[in-house]
């Protein structure tokens with residue numbers, strides 16, 4: 024039996040929502056439409072989707088605020104969110120990623136671009152569902168239960184940060200360029216800029232708290248996760 028991925032489309036413009044839904048259905052997805060934040064919340068409470076397409080500009084609560092809220096909620100925090108936005112400048116895109124979105128699509132977009140991005144976030148999710156645990160010093164990641172802890176203290180990570188950490192831990196001590204990380208962690212990076220890696224590394228460090236220094240920036244080369252960080256030598260105010 025074919026399992027059709029469920030897509031929650033949060034979009035207040037019926038014409039756009041309808042076009043998205045028709046295309047999704049045509050390509051083997053099961054879309055649900057919510058035209059405002061209350062309806063979206065009701066849909067989420069009823070059935071957890073595999074991915075959320077979230078319009079930035081909504082009447083009432085904004086998509087940005089919804090993304091932030093859902094990312095904090097234990098039940099919804101692992102559901103990938105793709106922001107739909109008419110805004111094109113970098114500050115807004117970074118704000119979307121900072122709010123917890125996994126990706127964004129700038130309107131107007133083609134069906135192919137939308138499908139490619141949805142498939143990419145679903146693909147990225149798949150590997151972490153299999154697999155055991157990996158430990159680097161006091162940092163422990165259990166891929167099966169999706170749990171991360173440091174010194175026995177549980178840590179909360181968004182889905183992209185979890186994948187990034189998983190990859191870095193499986194390949195510890197090695198330096199990875201931004202392009203390599205996009206390849207390995209994001210999978211399909213046709214539409215993703217290298218700046219995205221920096222945003223997620225920053226969020227990963229914040230989520231790791233005291234273990235954040237294990238993720239090192241290697242100047243001019245990229246990033247690595249190391250059991251012996253040199254970060255104590257870095258000024259406290261660094262990024």
Ligand code: CA
Nearest residue numbers: 035078080081
């Ligand atoms: Ca809108």
